[in-house]
Amino acid sequence: xxxxxxxxxxxxxxxxxxxxxxxxxxxxxxxxxxxxxxxxxxxxxxxxxxxxxxxxxxxxxxxxxxxxxxxxxxxxxxxxxxxxxxxxxxxxxxxxxxxxxxxxxxxxxxxxxxxxxxxxxxxxxxxxxxxxxxxxxxxxxxxxxxxxxxxxxxxxxxxxxxxxxxxxxxxxxxxxxxxxxxxxxxxxxxxxxxxxxxxxxxxxxxxxxxxxxxxxxxxxxxxxxxxxxxxxxxxxxxxxxxxxxxxxxxxxxxxxxxxxxxxxxxxxxxxxxxxxxxxxxxxx
Amino acid sequence: xxxxxxxxxxxxxxxxxxxxxxxxxxxxxxxxxxxxxxxxxxxxxxxxxxxxxxxxxxxxxxxxxxxxxxxxxxxxxxxxxxxxxxxxxxxxxxxxxxxxxxxxxxxxxxxxxxxxxxxxxxxxxxxxxxxxxxxxxxxxxxxxxxxxxxxxxxxxxxxxxxxxxxxxxxxxxxxxxxxxxxxxxxxxxxxxxxxxxxxxxxxxxxxxxxxxxxxxxxxxxxxxxxxxxxxxxxxxxxxxxxxxxxxxxxxxxxxxxxxxxxxxxxxxxxxxxxxxxxxxxxxxxxxxxxxxxxxxxxxxxxxxxxxxxxxxxxxxxxxxxxxxxxxxxxxxxxxxxxxxxxxxxxxxxxxxxxxxxxxxxxxxxxxxxxxxxxxxxxxxxxxxxxxxxxxxxxxxxxxxxxxxxxxxxxxxxxxxx
Numbered sequence: 001x002x003x004x005x006x007x008x009x010x011x012x013x014x015x016x017x018x019x020x021x022x023x024x025x026x027x028x029x030x031x032x033x034x035x036x037x038x039x040x041x042x043x044x045x046x047x048x049x050x051x052x053x054x055x056x057x058x059x060x061x062x063x064x065x066x067x068x069x070x071x072x073x074x075x076x077x078x079x080x081x082x083x084x085x086x087x088x089x090x091x092x093x094x095x096x097x098x099x100x101x102x103x104x105x106x107x108x109x110x111x112x113x114x115x116x117x118x119x120x121x122x123x124x125x126x127x128x129x130x131x132x133x134x135x136x137x138x139x140x141x142x143x144x145x146x147x148x149x150x151x152x153x154x155x156x157x158x159x160x161x162x163x164x165x166x167x168x169x170x171x172x173x174x175x176x177x178x179x180x181x182x183x184x185x186x187x188x189x190x191x192x193x194x195x196x197x198x199x200x201x202x203x204x205x206x207x208x209x210x211x212x213x214x215x216x217x218x219x220x221x222x223x224x225x226x227x228x229x230x231x232x233x234x235x236x237x238x239x240x241x242x243x244x245x246x247x248x249x250x251x252x253x254x255x256x257x258x259x260x261x262x263x264x265x266x267x268x269x270x271x272x273x274x275x276x277x278x279x280x281x282x283x284x
Numbered sequence: 285x286x287x288x289x290x291x292x293x294x295x296x297x298x299x300x301x302x303x304x305x306x307x308x309x310x311x312x313x314x315x316x317x318x319x320x321x322x323x324x325x326x327x328x329x330x331x332x333x334x335x336x337x338x339x340x341x342x343x344x345x346x347x348x349x350x351x352x353x354x355x356x357x358x359x360x361x362x363x364x365x366x367x368x369x370x371x372x373x374x375x376x377x378x379x380x381x382x383x384x385x386x387x388x389x390x391x392x393x394x395x396x397x398x399x400x401x402x403x404x405x406x407x408x409x410x411x412x413x414x415x416x417x418x419x420x421x422x423x424x425x426x427x428x429x430x431x432x433x434x435x436x437x438x439x440x441x442x443x444x445x446x447x448x449x450x451x452x453x454x455x456x457x458x459x460x461x462x463x464x465x466x467x468x469x470x471x472x473x474x475x476x477x478x479x480x481x482x483x484x485x486x487x488x489x490x491x492x493x494x495x496x497x498x499x500x501x502x503x504x505x506x507x508x509x510x511x512x513x514x515x516x517x518x519x520x521x522x523x524x525x526x527x528x529x530x531x532x533x534x535x536x537x538x539x540x541x542x543x544x545x546x547x548x549x550x551x552x553x554x555x556x557x558x559x560x561x562x563x564x565x566x567x568x569x570x571x572x573x574x575x576x577x578x579x580x581x582x583x584x585x586x587x588x589x590x591x592x593x594x595x596x597x598x599x600x601x602x603x604x605x606x607x608x609x610x611x612x613x614x615x616x617x618x619x620x621x622x623x624x625x626x627x628x629x630x631x632x633x634x635x636x637x638x639x640x641x642x643x644x645x646x647x648x649x650x651x652x653x654x655x656x657x658x659x660x661x662x663x664x665x666x667x668x669x670x671x672x673x674x675x676x677x678x679x680x681x682x683x684x685x686x687x688x689x690x691x692x693x694x695x696x697x698x699x700x701x
Binding site for chain 2: 013014015016017018019020035037038040041042044045048049052053120122123124125126278279281282
C-alpha cells in the first residue's frame, strides 16, 4: 500500500524535440517502457470493446472458424475430395482455421487501427506502435477461446495430442510476429493511402488459398513445398495440425523457414513503421 | 527557481500545401509521383517545390521558465496549435529544436481518448493512461476525479449514454488531476455549463498557483487575462509580441484592428474548413443615419452588410458579435429563417442583416463571419470588422454609465400600487 502512495515524480529530464531521421521510436525500448501502462490499457480496451453490445459475445471467436470448417468440409472435403492426410476433413481444416482466423483478424483490424484511432493519433503523443500491437494482443483472447474449443473437438473425435502440443506457443509467436510485421506496415501506409482498406480483405482471401488451410502442403511437389514456407502461415498452419492432432511427422523444415521469414517480415514492417511514424499526425 | 522549462531554438514547421488540402493521397498519385521523380532534381523524399510549402511556424526562439503561466494568442493559422503539437510531441518540427524539461501533459481536446463503448470507470483508466498517468496514480486519485466530475452514479454506464455535458465533465476531471510539470492547454475551457466552467477555471488557477508551467491557448481573452502572467502573440508563425499579458493582449487587439481595416481578400487567416468558392470581400456595419461605417449608436437601427465575391445558390451567413475580450455576445444566423426575411429571386453578391435597435453597451466589438453554401462552409473570417458603439438611448432610456456586461435590454419599470 505504502508503495502506491509514494509520489511518482522522477527527476525532471530534458527531452530535445527536433527533426529526426532514421530509426528513433519503435526501436527505443526506454520509450516503450515509459508508456507501458498505456500499452496495457489500449490492449484491454480492444479486448473489452471487441464483443461489447454483440448478442453472442465471445462466441464469435469460435463461430467464425467453425463456420468455415463446416463449409470447407462440405465443399473441399466431400465435393472436391481434397486429400487431408488421412485425417477427418473437419479436424484437418479446423486445426488450420484456428491460427488462420487469428492471423486474418489481426490483419483486418490492425491495418485500420491508426486510421480508426485518428482522433487519438492527431491529439496525443504515445508510441504509435501500440495501436496495431494492441489489436494483436486482443486477438490472443479469441485465439485462446477457439483453441480450447478445438481441443475439445479433437479429444471428442478420439485423437489425443502428443507432447507436440508444447510447440503451440512457438507457432503462435510466429503467427503474431508475422501479423505485427504486416499490420504495422499496412497501418502506416493506410495513414497516407486509404487504398489499403480495399486491398486488405482481398489480400486476406488470396492469402488463405496460398496457405495450406484447405489442402495439405504434402500435395505440393518439392522444392515448391519447402519454398512455400516463406509464407509464415505455411509453417504455422502445418505446425498447428501436427501439434494439436498428434499425428504425422513434425514439419520442422517448414516451421524453421516460416519462423525466419516471420522475423524478417517483423523487422521490415517495424522498420518501415518507424520511418514514417513521425509524420502520422500530419496526415491522418 | 527560475529553471528553464521550455526552450525553443529557431523552431519551424512546414506543411506541404497540396497534401494538406487533399487530406490524404491515393496510391495512384504516389505511383505517378514516384514515376516522375527521376526527372525532377532534388533530394530524396521531400522533393516539393518551395511554393508548395506552408510554414506554420518559423524561426521561433522562446524561453519559458518553470512556473510561468503563458498565454499564446493570435489569429487562426498563426501557429498556436502547431506549437502546442510540437511541444506535446504529436508532430515533429521541420527545423530547429525545442528542449522540454519535465513531464508534459497536454489537454488538446477534452475527451479525445474516450471510447463510447467503455464505462465511465474504464474510461477514467484509459484516458488517464493516454494522458500519461501511471496506473497507481490514477488509482490514488480515482475518488477525487469522480467527485470532481460529480458522477458517482454513472460510473458503470457506457460513456455513449452520457450527455455531452457529462462526458466533458468526466474528461476534464481526469485531465485536471494529471500532475505534470508542464501543462499544455488548447481551448478546453469553453465546454460544459457555466457552473462547471467556473469550477474548471478555478482548478486551472490552482494548477497555475502550484508553480507548474502552463502554456495556454484560447480565443477567450478574458480567460487568458485572468490566468496568465505572460502573453506571446504569434503572427504567421512568428513571435510578434512577447510581453506581460496585458501588453500582449493590447497588441493583439491592435492587430485585429489593422486586419479589419485591410482589404478582406488579402487576409490569409481564413477558416481552414472553408471551400473557398466564394470569399468575403467586405463587411461593414452602418448606422441607419449613414455617417461613418463601423460607428453605430446604441439603441438605433443598424445594418451589417456582407459583400462576397460570387453569388452561390443556398447561400447563408452567420455573424458573431464578439466583445473586446474575445467573448461572443450574440450570433445572427440567416439559416434560422424568419417570415420577415426577404430573398429576391435573383440575388446578387451582398447579404444584409438588419438590427432594429442595437442592444449593445458602448464599447468596441468585432464581427466574425461564416458564409455557407451548398452545405459547406465557403469562407470564414474572425474580426472581419471592428466597430464602436456610441452611447444612445435604448427603449427610450439612457444607458447607465456604470452598466456592466455587453448588452442592454429595452425595458420599463412599474411601481404598482
